[in-house]
Amino acid sequence: MKSPQKSPVEKFSVIKAEQLKTACSSCNLRELCLPIGLSEGDMVKIDQLIQNRRSLKKGESLIRQGDHFSSVYAVRVGFFKTIVNTDDGRDQITGFQMSGDVIGLDGIQTDLHTCEAMAIEDSEVCVIPMDRLEEIARNIPALQHHFHKIMSREIVRENEQILLLGSMRSEERLASFLLNLSNRLKSRGFSQSEMILRMTREEIGSYLGLKLETVSRTFSKFSEEGLISVQQKAVLILDTKGLSLKAKATLIE
Amino acid sequence: MKSPQKSPVEKFSVIKAEQLKTACSSCNLRELCLPIGLSEGDMVKIDQLIQNRRSLKKGESLIRQGDHFSSVYAVRVGFFKTIVNTDDGRDQITGFQMSGDVIGLDGIQTDLHTCEAMAIEDSEVCVIPMDRLEEIARNIPALQHHFHKIMSREIVRENEQILLLGSMRSEERLASFLLNLSNRLKSRGFSQSEMILRMTREEIGSYLGLKLETVSRTFSKFSEEGLISVQQKAVLILDTKGLSLKAKATLIE
DNA sequence: CGCCCATTTGACAAAGATCAATTACGGTGG
DNA sequence: CCACCGTAATTGATCTTTGTCAAATGGGCG
Numbered sequence: 135m136k137s138p139q140k141s142p143v144e145k146f147s148v149i150k151a152e153q154l155k156t157a158c159s160s161c162n163l164r165e166l167c168l169p170i171g172l173s174e175g176d177m178v179k180i181d182q183l184i185q186n187r188r189s190l191k192k193g194e195s196l197i198r199q200g201d202h203f204s205s206v207y208a209v210r211v212g213f214f215k216t217i218v219n220t221d222d223g224r225d226q227i228t229g230f231q232m233s234g235d236v237i238g239l240d241g242i243q244t245d246l247h248t249c250e251a252m253a254i255e256d257s258e259v260c261v262i263p264m265d266r267l268e269e270i271a272r273n274i275p276a277l278q279h280h281f282h283k284i285m286s287r288e289i290v291r292e293n294e295q296i297l298l299l300g301s302m303r304s305e306e307r308l309a310s311f312l313l314n315l316s317n318r319l320k321s322r323g324f325s326q327s328e329m330i331l332r333m334t335r336e337e338i339g340s341y342l343g344l345k346l347e348t349v350s351r352t353f354s355k356f357s358e359e360g361l362i363s364v365q366q367k368a369v370l371i372l373d374t375k376g377l378s379l380k381a382k383a384t385l386i387e
Numbered sequence: 388m389k390s391p392q393k394s395p396v397e398k399f400s401v402i403k404a405e406q407l408k409t410a411c412s413s414c415n416l417r418e419l420c421l422p423i424g425l426s427e428g429d430m431v432k433i434d435q436l437i438q439n440r441r442s443l444k445k446g447e448s449l450i451r452q453g454d455h456f457s458s459v460y461a462v463r464v465g466f467f468k469t470i471v472n473t474d475d476g477r478d479q480i481t482g483f484q485m486s487g488d489v490i491g492l493d494g495i496q497t498d499l500h501t502c503e504a505m506a507i508e509d510s511e512v513c514v515i516p517m518d519r520l521e522e523i524a525r526n527i528p529a530l531q532h533h534f535h536k537i538m539s540r541e542i543v544r545e546n547e548q549i550l551l552l553g554s555m556r557s558e559e560r561l562a563s564f565l566l567n568l569s570n571r572l573k574s575r576g577f578s579q580s581e582m583i584l585r586m587t588r589e590e591i592g593s594y595l596g597l598k599l600e601t602v603s604r605t606f607s608k609f610s611e612e613g614l615i616s617v618q619q620k621a622v623l624i625l626d627t628k629g630l631s632l633k634a635k636a637t638l639i640e
Numbered sequence: 641c642g643c644c645c646a647t648t649t650g651a652c653a654a655a656g657a658t659c660a661a662t663t664a665c666g667g668t669g670g
Numbered sequence: 671c672c673a674c675c676g677t678a679a680t681t682g683a684t685c686t687t688t689g690t691c692a693a694a695t696g697g698g699c700g
Binding site: 218220222224225227228239240241243248249268271272273275278279283285286287288289290292293295296297299300301340341342343382 | 475478479480481493494495496502521522525526528531536538539540541542543545546547548549550552554593594595596635
């Protein structure tokens, strides 16, 4: 899979914090990406965490594999995919990130990023310098613990993905995917039944370990069975219960 | 997959730290599970982290899914598998852990463990209470950062597993598995060519998203091709280069 | 408005799963 | 110490699922 838009020399669209009125303390995403229930004083400290934001056009890479690690990123608006590449040219989408999700945690290990993060629609992220995050976390136990929860959440999410790839057949994979997306949209205040897919069939296929034709056929099958209505990227979930039955296996929590 | 040994009421084999001579500061695993290059004073603080150890017989569970989270565990000796269960009775092995590996990071997110960790041979772990770890980490930046690296390492490892499950065929999966195991044994000072597999074909299959028959056939194929020598659980790597060619795709780092 | 790319759908092939039978270990008890 | 039993592993035959190749259709963007 080649990147649809090639952005040879990346132009950083950095916005200085001073220019923006909105700080962390007033960001409507803070329940998703930063701790809730902090004191006023703590929130002031956390505001110092975000030095700048960055805007990306569809197709632009936030991180490339091999990049030096210095920051993690919180998605404010838009949609990303993260990809790991192999030395023989294959690649594998490991996740789709939307508002409130955190990107870049893979880089902490070796100070190098092992995966690429590309915007699949025009997006904006908060840049969170890691050294600063660790420094502030040392003084705010709730922030420290919340950051650990964020990393743990990523581990659990990947466990679920491993379960999906290791033990589900195509219909179960796609049904799980749709239900998961639906839940994430719902938790962000969007409709849980109507959705516009931000990704192509090929990208869904990569994420689910299937070929694009299989994804397409399975969409058609679900449509014939009255579970969903599909019109290209527009998907309407008609029968959540039926779809859950298709997904069958769900991680017990 | 049922647990081979049923341990109905788990008997905790807790060893008080006072009883053991070996502390973290003198543990030969500390490069794997705790930061290196700390000052004397810091090492003394870290010694206070490990309150006790726990021994497990083969087949005993260290963690069950749904258990309340309070500690993470560092494997001292032995071998573990971690499993996620689905509500329809399937399960999926998400990892094998050996000395120096850390288990239980999935529990931080919701204070509940989402996966089970079972000893697949007689084992011993250090119990690291999370609240204590966070407390000490606040005072030792190097420890704080090292813990983040450990979590990041787990995320990267799972990324690799997703790549394997999502894009490799059976031969590539098994070759990658063997090479990975070989590397991990080597880094622990064991032979990288001779190994005794601690897990069954079915467990390998679960981990690799294959059926046990496929695992067995692929072992036989590699053996016929002169890449390895297999005798049940004893595997000898005869041709690392050839095996690497089979694995083909490797994550670029 | 037209071109390019994404998507859909069909026909066929291949990888791996399933079902089944046989063999080889390893631990236990006589 | 050895025989036995149950489990693990191997191997074969067949079937299912998904991948591959190909062609047609449909949208969206410039």
